[in-house]
Amino acid sequence: MDDFTALSIADLGRAYRAGSLSPVTVTETALSRIADANPSIRAFNTVTAEIAMEQANMAADNFAAGIDLGPMQGVPYGIKDIYDTAGVLTSCQSKLRPDVVPGSNAHSVQLMQDGGAVMLGKCATIEFATGGPSEDTLFPPARNPWNLDHVPGGSSSGSGAAVAAGMVRMALGSDTGGSIRGPAALCGTVGLKPTYGLVSRRGVFPLSYSMDHCGPLSWTVEDAALSLNVLAGHDPLDPASAGPFADVDYTQELDTGIAGLQLAFPANWLEEQDEADPEVMAAFESALDVFRDLGATVEPIELQSFQRYHACGRIIVLSECYSIHEQDLQTRPELYGRPTRERIMAGSFVRGADYVTAQRLRRELATEVNNTVLTKYDAILTPTFVRTAQRFDEMPSNPMKLGGMMTQPFNVTGSPAMSICSGYHSNGLPMSLQIAGRMFDEMMVLRVGAAYEAATAWRERRPQMSERLAAQ
Amino acid sequence: MTDDQQRKLFEALVAQSGLSFEEGREEMMFTVAKQIFEWSENIRPAAPAQTEPATAYDPGTIARVAS
Numbered sequence: 094m095d096d097f098t099a100l101s102i103a104d105l106g107r108a109y110r111a112g113s114l115s116p117v118t119v120t121e122t123a124l125s126r127i128a129d130a131n132p133s134i135r136a137f138n139t140v141t142a143e144i145a146m147e148q149a150n151m152a153a154d155n156f157a158a159g160i161d162l163g164p165m166q167g168v169p170y171g172i173k174d175i176y177d178t179a180g181v182l183t184s185c186q187s188k189l190r191p192d193v194v195p196g197s198n199a200h201s202v203q204l205m206q207d208g209g210a211v212m213l214g215k216c217a218t219i220e221f222a223t224g225g226p227s228e229d230t231l232f233p234p235a236r237n238p239w240n241l242d243h244v245p246g247g248s249s250s251g252s253g254a255a256v257a258a259g260m261v262r263m264a265l266g267s268d269t270g271g272s273i274r275g276p277a278a279l280c281g282t283v284g285l286k287p288t289y290g291l292v293s294r295r296g297v298f299p300l301s302y303s304m305d306h307c308g309p310l311s312w313t314v315e316d317a318a319l320s321l322n323v324l325a326g327h328d329p330l331d332p333a334s335a336g337p338f339a340d341v342d343y344t345q346e347l348d349t350g351i352a353g354l355q356l357a358f359p360a361n362w363l364e365e366q367d368e369a370d371p372e373v374m375a376a377f378e379s380a381l382d383v384f385r386d387l388g389a390t391v392e393p394i395e396l397q398s399f400q401r402y403h404a405c406g407r408i409i410v411l412s413e414c415y416s417i418h419e420q421d422l423q424t425r426p427e428l429y430g431r432p433t434r435e436r437i438m439a440g441s442f443v444r445g446a447d448y449v450t451a452q453r454l455r456r457e458l459a460t461e462v463n464n465t466v467l468t469k470y471d472a473i474l475t476p477t478f479v480r481t482a483q484r485f486d487e488m489p490s491n492p493m494k495l496g497g498m499m500t501q502p503f504n505v506t507g508s509p510a511m512s513i514c515s516g517y518h519s520n521g522l523p524m525s526l527q528i529a530g531r532m533f534d535e536m537m538v539l540r541v542g543a544a545y546e547a548a549t550a551w552r553e554r555r556p557q558m559s560e561r562l563a564a565q
Numbered sequence: 566m567t568d569d570q571q572r573k574l575f576e577a578l579v580a581q582s583g584l585s586f587e588e589g590r591e592e593m594m595f596t597v598a599k600q601i602f603e604w605s606e607n608i609r610p611a612a613p614a615q616t617e618p619a620t621a622y623d624p625g626t627i628a629r630v631a632s
Contacts, residue, residue, distance in 0.1 A: 404604035
């Protein structure tokens with residue numbers, strides 16, 4: 094069978110519309126790849142092969158009839174297992190939900206379905222999108238396709254692993270402290286956390302009401318933009334939904350380059366990273382040089398301390414998460430995996446005064462980034478992770494250790510932020526770069542990412558799956 | 566807070582929650598609590614407390630104002 098895994102969403106769309114490739118063939122190939130690789134990678138909790146073939150045939154019929162529902166028509170994708178899917182188990186990876194089958198789709202899933210996309214199944218997460226990778230949950234944790242002994246990041250673990258392994262072109266994820274950007278970073282994919290309010294969270298199991306964001310993981314920046322074309326928009330039934338907005342084509346500035354742009358990196362945040370791997374930091378410096386070579390100005394800035402942003406975010410997330418789970422923790426705690434139970438229980442140590450104080454600080458920090466720094470600069474750059482993926486057997490016992498993520502600040506501010514691959518470490522694992530921008534200016538974030546991606550060769554390398562599987 | 570104060574606060578909050586820890590994990594959870602208590606001392610806003618609109622902390626409002 095031909096291997097179509099190298100084809101992007103944009104490539105597939107061109108081939109479908111030219112009549113040189115059928116969604117049915119591509120879907121059969123994708124299902125075959127999942128059958129081969131999923132027992133090792135465990136990116137999928139549930140594979141919906143029957144639904145996938147039905148939707149693929151429908152897409153093929155549409156193309157044949159001249160019906161075009163947009164860029165996702167006929168494109169195979171995965172869904173993090175906290176998104177409601179009508180008639181399909183939505184487990185949140187938890188023994189508390191072994192038989193929860195929703196009657197309707199999450200808003201984003203419905204948008205994908207209306208756009209003709211092909212659902213391949215439900216991707217692994219970490220339980221309730223919090224905690225850590227644990228065998229003590231309803232499904233086993235996903236593994237990193239670049240090295241199966243290493244974690245793929247969380248909590249959109251299966252989404253990142255499935256995209257990197259070429260099982261899907263795109264997967265839906267969610268991001269409360271970095272759960273789209275983290276797996277993207279550790280699996281070497283693109284992960285876009287849109288502005289708070291741009292993509293509906295309706296029908297997605299909450300982790301933290303005021304920090305949750307939904308968005309795509311994909312292999313290329315262009316595919317992230319195409320995905321956002323389908324996902325972005327006002328949802329009157331999500332109380333946090335912004336807009337309504339006019340329709341935007343997020344691909345329209347991808348090729349315009351970045352000459353003349355003003356980019357910033359928070360030098361004091363980098364100095365605070367005590368888990369930084371020198372090779373990852375050197376890759377970040379090299380990335381800054383790439384931006385300079387492309388004609389952008391890159392300058393250091395100073396923000397309030399990273400720890401202050403991080404603490405603000407964690408206090409809010411812990412409080413809101415605990416309020417969601419308190420009753421289950423009191424009545425059936427044994428059904429949670431230990432890392433999840435302990436991380437959620439930590440929310441009981443946050444006092445009401447701390448929560449309100451954190452919300453007041455949040456407003457101050459959001460103003461610092463959005464109304465001060467980003468009035469002068471077009472984007473802020475950091476590494477996404479200051480290290481590469483840890484081994485499973487090196488995961489810390491302390492459930493609060495997050496291991497070098499620089500993502501939480503942009504959940505605090507609500508800003509759009511994207512992780513892209515910034516090269517490969519001598520240990521063979523991907524390294525990462527984070528690009529954050531002005532509120533609702535995803536176009537700029539994507540433009541900066543696309544320029545970097547085009548100037549580097551990182552998209553030419555994929556996990557060597559055949560060797561990995563043969564070694565199992 | 567001193568270590569002793571942190572310990573007393575930890576015990577009070579655990580009692581209030583009605584939760585219990587897996588055997589042998591209490592000291593780890595105290596470490597977690599100390600981390601949170603340190604965070605809570607690091608989140609004082611620069612601005613003094615004052616009358617503010619009730620929607621000031623709604624993230625949707627923050628997003629709209631910031632944009």
